[in-house]
Amino acid sequence: xxxxxxxxxxxxxxxxxxxxxxxxxxxxxxxxxxxxxxxxxxxxxxxxxxxxxxxxxxxxxxxxxxxxxxxxxxxxxxxxxxxxxxxxxxxxxxxx
Numbered sequence: 001x002x003x004x005x006x007x008x009x010x011x012x013x014x015x016x017x018x019x020x021x022x023x024x025x026x027x028x029x030x031x032x033x034x035x036x037x038x039x040x041x042x043x044x045x046x047x048x049x050x051x052x053x054x055x056x057x058x059x060x061x062x063x064x065x066x067x068x069x070x071x072x073x074x075x076x077x078x079x080x081x082x083x084x085x086x087x088x089x090x091x092x093x094x095x096x
Contacts, residue, residue: 003073005063006073009063012064035057035061
């Protein structure tokens with residue numbers, strides 16, 4: 001299901017001209033980050049609807065990137081979730 005969303009996001013972005021020119025990976029990651037920043041701003045304003053919409057934009061940008069590169073995001077998410085089940089409590093010593 002996730003890989004299908006990746007293909008669809010890429011196809012849509014491509015049809016809207018977002019892939020007419022090759023974009024550096026760093027630029028793409030910065031665009032993903034900008035969507036996260038917009039979600040943060042919506043949260044600070046207490047705008048839940050916009051927060052969720054911006055989180056959707058984060059996913060769509062990630063899906064587009066993975067679709068363009070033919071990355072198996074679905075497999076990696078499942079693999080990482082399984083790995084996380086066996087990590088220690090608050091692994092890495094983070095307190096947040």
